Amino acid sequence: MGRSVLRHFRIVFAVALLAAIVTFLTGHRAFSGPALIVTFASLALYCMSHPVLKSFAFTIWVFAFVTASMAYPVAFMSWFGFDLGILIVPLIQIIMFGMGTTLSVADFGRVARMPWPVFVGFVLQFSIMPITALVIAKAFGFEPEVAAGVVLIGSCPGGVASNLMTYLAGGNVALSVTMTACSTLISPIMTPFLMAKLAGQFIEIEFMKMMFEIINMIIVPIVAGLIANRILYGRQKALAKGSILAAVGIGCVLLGICIAAFAPTSVLSYGTAVLKKDGFIVGALLIGVVALAKLVIGVWLRGPGNWMDKALPVVSMAGIVLIIAIITARSAEKLMSVGLYLIGAAVLLNFIGYVLGYWLARAARLDESACRTVAFEVGMQNGGMASGLAMNVLRSAPAALAPAIFGPWMNVSGSILATWWHRKPATTRRTS
Structure with a gap:
């Protein structure tokens, strides 16, 4: 769909927004849901x-x-008797596989060249x-499952x-990639440990079960x-020969088929x-799909190498929005009662992560580009991983609400902060 066509969706957005407002004010709220769905969809396309x-x-x-999952929760619960909740882990695995394709062994080797910034970020x-999340959860008085989330x-x-x-x-991209990779690889130990020590007061946490699930859901697909x-x-x-691919x-x-069978x-x-x-x-099948896709696109069709x-x-974006919709459909009523408080908690947690991440990095004498990097690494979390653990280990849709809200918000705040910093070039530019 061309950009010129997409620009016309601003007209659809205006009409749909007006319809949503009119139907809500006149009491025809059954029509407000569809109108709001069209409003957001047309705005996104624009x-x-x-x-x-x-x-x-x-x-x-x-x-x-x-909005769609709140208006029509049944549509995101099951299709023809198939529970859509089963899709959450495979979707996260596909997303993590995508993350792995952006990494290389060199990204981990940079730890030896920049140990102090990586250590500070870690x-x-x-x-x-x-710790901030625990303080916020207690301050807001969330019920145990929501607080654990x-x-x-x-x-x-x-x-x-x-x-x-x-x-x-304008931060240090190499440092950012290395920090993300290293913190993810250590997460099978750190995340269950922190959950057992901090969230154990809210609900029961099984360390080994969570560790194995992180390995299955995150580490194996990344490898x-x-x-x-x-x-x-x-x-x-x-690797450029058709027969090898x-x-x-x-x-x-x-x-992959043999392992499954x-x-x-x-x-x-x-x-x-x-x-x-x-x-x-999933890992074996996706490696196979990538190799065959390169054979078709790169060798036979001589297509672009960056496909x-x-x-x-x-x-990844399609997978994340579907995961959030599935989670929301299972906790629609709970979201109505605690949604605004969770939004406030997400905004506060994200903001504190940015601020303390940046200024404590400054206190550790990191340069400006590294401080910006640490701020993003600290303030922006792996919401997909948190959602998967909430649903698959904690077995709690309410616990998955906080990750579902935090993820979209951190993209908004991150974009705003990145745009602001982009206008103020760092004195020390990013390195390779």
């Missing part, structure tokens, strides 16, 4: 065509899907946010969106993404905690 507003399109799509990431979002590693915001803000990165961008001549693609797809359900177990096999299935960079953001 923003996608605007050079300045396009960074807000994702958040507006979230509002559209949240300490601030896993201290400021979880607030602490959960604070205990998760940095989100991949921080890398983009760092770039836009698979690292392998896919080598297939996509590796300089070895063999076909063999790798078909082999990985068959491996014949491997035991659990890869490893410890008491009641089980490391499931589905992460390995994955264009496709993955769309897939």
